[in-house]
Amino acid sequence: SQQGEEDPQALSIQEGENATMNCSYKTSINNLQWYRQNSGRGLVHLILIRSNEREKHSGRLRVTLDTSKKSSSLLITASRAADTASYFCATRTGTASKLTFGTGTRLQVTL
Amino acid sequence: DTEVTQTPKHLVMGMTNKKSLKCEQHMGHRAMYWYKQKAKKPPELMFVYSYEKLSINESVPSRFSPECPNSSLLNLHLHALQPEDSALYLCASSQPRTLRQETQYFGPGTRLLVL
Numbered sequence: 001s002q003q004g005e006e007d008p009q010a011l012s013i014q015e016g017e018n019a020t021m022n023c024s025y026k027t028s029i030n031n032l033q034w035y036r037q038n039s040g041r042g043l044v045h046l047i048l049i050r051s052n053e054r055e056k057h058s059g060r061l062r063v064t065l066d067t068s069k070k071s072s073s074l075l076i077t078a079s080r081a082a083d084t085a086s087y088f089c090a091t092r093t094g095t096a097s098k099l100t101f102g103t104g105t106r107l108q109v110t111l
Numbered sequence: 112d113t114e115v116t117q118t119p120k121h122l123v124m125g126m127t128n129k130k131s132l133k134c135e136q137h138m139g140h141r142a143m144y145w146y147k148q149k150a151k152k153p154p155e156l157m158f159v160y161s162y163e164k165l166s167i168n169e170s171v172p173s174r175f176s177p178e179c180p181n182s183s184l185l186n187l188h189l190h191a192l193q194p195e196d197s198a199l200y201l202c203a204s205s206q207p208r209t210l211r212q213e214t215q216y217f218g219p220g221t222r223l224l225v226l
Binding site: 031033035040041042043044045048088092097098099100101102103104106 | 115142151152155161166167201213214216217218219220222
């Protein structure tokens, strides 16, 4: 079963605006990761935040993690048309080397 | 080299065919994964190999048979598939979790159509 629910399911913004995506999960995690997928292609890792971290930055990306609410958010600042993609959160739990992906947010950035 | 390659890019097969998907990485990763992804859905884990041994099988039907001939290669053998098996099949690799390098690197996928 899927670990994470993401919202919104779809988001359409104009270039230069900020995009925020949210992820909620159900059980305790070791870390949470965000991946981007361009249409019909492989996933690209964006950022990883560990369960003992609350916020992390990478370039135009800002990720927060609230373990008490079992939720995370991904903020993309000053969006570009090239950011158009689907974004998935993924959680790792327990001792297994497996990730469970959320339902995804489809982001459309228009000029 | 931070690339995971997959062949073929596209595959059309009948329900009685036998085919194989191939995945290769040269990053020295010792964990490799197969995922299945339907349109507009997240990837679903199928198999995990760690140090060339099958460590996770997510109750995948036996018509899918994984193989890890060496630390760089991962195959997925397909036999007697059903039309509902049509999907994008993604391969990924990473260092095992014990090394705390948990980013997964994905290949571009094989788009499979079963007729």
